[in-house]
Amino acid sequence: MSWVRTEMALAQPAPTSVRGPVAWVRKNLVGTVGDTILTILGIAIVAWVLPQVINWAFINAVWTGPDRTVCATAAQGGIQPEGWTGACWAFVNAKFGQFMFGTYPIEERWRPILVAILFVVLLVPMLIPRVPRKGLNAILLFLVLPIVSFFLLIGGVFGLPHVETSRWGGLLVTLSLSFVGIAVSLPLGTVLALGRRSKMPIIKTLCVIFIETVRGIPLITVLFFVSVMLPLFLPAGVTFDKFLRALIGVSLFAAAYMAEVVRGGLQAIPKGQYEGADSLGLGYWQKMGLIVLPQALKLVIPGIVNTFIGMFKDTSLVLIISMFDLLGVVKQNFSDANWATPQTARSGLVFAAFVFWLFCFGMSRYSMYTERRLDTGHKR
Amino acid sequence: MGWNGNCVHTGKKIRFCLKTEKGLWVMKHIAIGILGAATLGFMASAASATTLDTVKAKGFIQCGVSTGLAGFSAPDDKGDWQGIDADFCRAVAAAVFGDGTKVKFTPLSAKERFTALQSGEVDILSRNTTWTINRDTALGLNFIGTTYYDGQGFMINAKKLPGVNSALQLSGAAVCVQSGTTTELNLADYFKANKMEYNPVVFEKLEEVNAAYDAGRCDVYTTDQSGLYGIRLTLGSPADHVVLPEIISKEPLGPAVRQGDDQWYHIVKWTYFALLDAEELGITKANVDEMKNSASPEIKRVLGQEADTKIGTDLGVSNDWVVNIVKAVGNYGEMFDRNVGSGSPLKIARGINALWTKGGLQYAPPIR
Numbered sequence: 001m002s003w004v005r006t007e008m009a010l011a012q013p014a015p016t017s018v019r020g021p022v023a024w025v026r027k028n029l030v031g032t033v034g035d036t037i038l039t040i041l042g043i044a045i046v047a048w049v050l051p052q053v054i055n056w057a058f059i060n061a062v063w064t065g066p067d068r069t070v071c072a073t074a075a076q077g078g079i080q081p082e083g084w085t086g087a088c089w090a091f092v093n094a095k096f097g098q099f100m101f102g103t104y105p106i107e108e109r110w111r112p113i114l115v116a117i118l119f120v121v122l123l124v125p126m127l128i129p130r131v132p133r134k135g136l137n138a139i140l141l142f143l144v145l146p147i148v149s150f151f152l153l154i155g156g157v158f159g160l161p162h163v164e165t166s167r168w169g170g171l172l173v174t175l176s177l178s179f180v181g182i183a184v185s186l187p188l189g190t191v192l193a194l195g196r197r198s199k200m201p202i203i204k205t206l207c208v209i210f211i212e213t214v215r216g217i218p219l220i221t222v223l224f225f226v227s228v229m230l231p232l233f234l235p236a237g238v239t240f241d242k243f244l245r246a247l248i249g250v251s252l253f254a255a256a257y258m259a260e261v262v263r264g265g266l267q268a269i270p271k272g273q274y275e276g277a278d279s280l281g282l283g284y285w286q287k288m289g290l291i292v293l294p295q296a297l298k299l300v301i302p303g304i305v306n307t308f309i310g311m312f313k314d315t316s317l318v319l320i321i322s323m324f325d326l327l328g329v330v331k332q333n334f335s336d337a338n339w340a341t342p343q344t345a346r347s348g349l350v351f352a353a354f355v356f357w358l359f360c361f362g363m364s365r366y367s368m369y370t371e372r373r374l375d376t377g378h379k380r
Numbered sequence: 381m382g383w384n385g386n387c388v389h390t391g392k393k394i395r396f397c398l399k400t401e402k403g404l405w406v407m408k409h410i411a412i413g414i415l416g417a418a419t420l421g422f423m424a425s426a427a428s429a430t431t432l433d434t435v436k437a438k439g440f441i442q443c444g445v446s447t448g449l450a451g452f453s454a455p456d457d458k459g460d461w462q463g464i465d466a467d468f469c470r471a472v473a474a475a476v477f478g479d480g481t482k483v484k485f486t487p488l489s490a491k492e493r494f495t496a497l498q499s500g501e502v503d504i505l506s507r508n509t510t511w512t513i514n515r516d517t518a519l520g521l522n523f524i525g526t527t528y529y530d531g532q533g534f535m536i537n538a539k540k541l542p543g544v545n546s547a548l549q550l551s552g553a554a555v556c557v558q559s560g561t562t563t564e565l566n567l568a569d570y571f572k573a574n575k576m577e578y579n580p581v582v583f584e585k586l587e588e589v590n591a592a593y594d595a596g597r598c599d600v601y602t603t604d605q606s607g608l609y610g611i612r613l614t615l616g617s618p619a620d621h622v623v624l625p626e627i628i629s630k631e632p633l634g635p636a637v638r639q640g641d642d643q644w645y646h647i648v649k650w651t652y653f654a655l656l657d658a659e660e661l662g663i664t665k666a667n668v669d670e671m672k673n674s675a676s677p678e679i680k681r682v683l684g685q686e687a688d689t690k691i692g693t694d695l696g697v698s699n700d701w702v703v704n705i706v707k708a709v710g711n712y713g714e715m716f717d718r719n720v721g722s723g724s725p726l727k728i729a730r731g732i733n734a735l736w737t738k739g740g741l742q743y744a745p746p747i748r
Binding site: 335 | 459484495496613
């Protein structure tokens with residue numbers, strides 16, 4: 001019976017027609033006539049746009065300079081040759097401090113920088129799962145850091161000069177609003193979601209009223225009301241800090257949206273999980289904390305991060321109460337006649353868009369990583 | 381009132397209308413009551429302490445400026461506010477404290493500005509605000525004068541409209557204008573009054589109007605004349621664009637203070653007059669110290685060098701207040717040139733903002 005094989009045939013590599021770059025191109029780019037046309041169109045568009053973008057953003061761009069003349073052509077009163085177009089990064093360069101800190105006094109800017117360093121030092125180990133002592137880290141990040149930052153940024157203690165929040169601006173405002181919003185909205189939103197599903201009528205009613213009221217009013221209306229109407233009803237001289245108003249507004253709004261996201265997760269957990277926890281004799285908080293919430297929150301990570309990203313971008317709405325977040329400061333500086341050129345607005349907006357994209361993309365990638373790490377078989 | 385016109389005269393509907401009308405009446409009166417109480421509230425407290433006392437107690441002047449308008453109030457590279465409006469507040473600070481840096485700026489949107497002044501959030505509103513009777517009376521403000529005579533003007537693309545050198549030749553042109561502004565209404569009035577046709581190209585946002593004009597979607601751009609010069613700097617080929625001489629509306633821009641505090645009103649008003657008188661007498665930032673020893677009795681009087689002078693102390697400030705003002709920001713002409721005139725990228729001509737002695741409208745009563 002010599003024709004019977006006694007060992008398994010060695011696995012052969014797939015034929016070259018289905019692997020390698022050539023096969024990939026064949027399958028993905030020129031698989032059908034339609035694909036081929038789209039591929040050619042796509043390449044044409046990229047070939048047409050990309051050189052212009054690179055030319056504008058890098059090759060022709062002006063990186064440093066004292067005022068508008070470096071970014072304007074001779075006809076526009078500058079030094080560039082006729083027909084020149086390029087990004088005016090000199091504008092971003094000159095205004096960089098303002099874009100980051102607003103009108104925070106220059107000699108005090110080490111304070112927000114120190115806060116930023118502390119924030120990164122505490123945040124990075126928090127995000128890397130391998131690093132131990134998560135509990136201590138969380139306490140430092142969410143309890144100690146806000147208090148330390150508050151005193152460092154506001155000042156008025158330990159010999160630090162007082163800096164009014166009206167002088168804050170730029171990325172400092174964007175990030176502090178977002179950080180507080182995120183740190184407040186997730187726990188508060190979770191509690192509201194649990195409250196809304198509670199069997200106790202008063203708690204349930206209160207949560208429903210809060211969530212539905214806050215979700216029913218646009219944030220911009222509330223901000224506008226507190227900045228234009230509220231001062232008329234208060235005695236003269238009593239002014240609520242604008243930044244505080246924005247902080248409270250943004251946090252409560254994010255919490256209401258977060259509550260509904262978390263509630264979606266809670267509803268997706270099968271009844272059997274609740275009953276299983278009950279049959280083990282767990283109390284309400286044990287049941288929620290050990291069985292239900294870990295599963296529910298994991299399910300709604302995309303929704304949570306969606307809310308975070310939305311809130312991060314919504315911070316620009318504080319412009320309505322004359323607080324200047326990153327976008328607000330960039331736009332405000334367009335009015336500086338020393339930098340008014342055709343390229344100024346474009347360059348400033350591209351810079352702002354890039355910074356927003358950097359943070360939002362970072363959040364989005366990290367959430368995808370967390371989803372993969374926590375994946376326990378629900379993925380489809 | 382709108383809701384009357386909507387009534388349909390069937391028995392049922394009329395009843396409904398009356399009910400609605402009454403409801404609105406009640407709501408309106410409740411609203412007036414609340415606002416009235418609020419108004420009384422801050423008026424009463426304003427009377428208890430004068431603005432000058434509170435300003436001196438806190439050690440600085442809180443100045444409301446715009447959120448960014450080239451030449452009037454805009455942040456420079458360091459984030460300090462520059463412009464005519466910002467400098468005016470520095471001048472008042474110099475008069476009160478002898479130090480032009482004792483001022484803090486609050487950027488205010490067009491909607492917030494009056495509330496901010498009424499509620500005491502700012503001490504001076506120096507925010508390119510047009511002086512009108514309604515604002516002077518109903519809104520409880522006091523305008524102290526006109527620091528910049530502005531008016532709506534036209535800018536044209538000379539390549540598309542060759543040979544046009546007057547707004548009266550603009551019949552049939554496509555005009556870019558921001559929607560929902562008085563600018564739009566003035567434009568319609570002007571063309572109607574002169575029996576001309578035009579084709580409005582309307583946008584909601586100023587940036588959109590600028591982009592449309594730069595892209596050539598319209599031949600004419602209309603807004604306040606000072607704004608036209610700022611916009612011209614952002615155009616691809618500014619030399620092709622000409623600002624026409626016609627001004628079709630009056631926009632006297634000036635600082636305002638709260639009603640009911642005459643002392644503060646006088647300090648701010650006479651700061652403005654001092655800036656003008658200094659220019660008229662040739663007192664500049666550079667020569668103010670020499671001018672103190674001038675032979676002219678008028679100059680000596682203005683600079684507080686007269687023996688036993690009480691001009692400054694009667695006003696509530698020190699006697700060398702004019703010296704302090706000029707040292708801080710220069711005279712009116714210097715302030716104008718530095719921020720919007722020949723010394724700035726805007727290069728706006730003095731025009732009607734010249735002194736009365738040079739054919740302009742800027743005229744100040746004498747300091748004596």
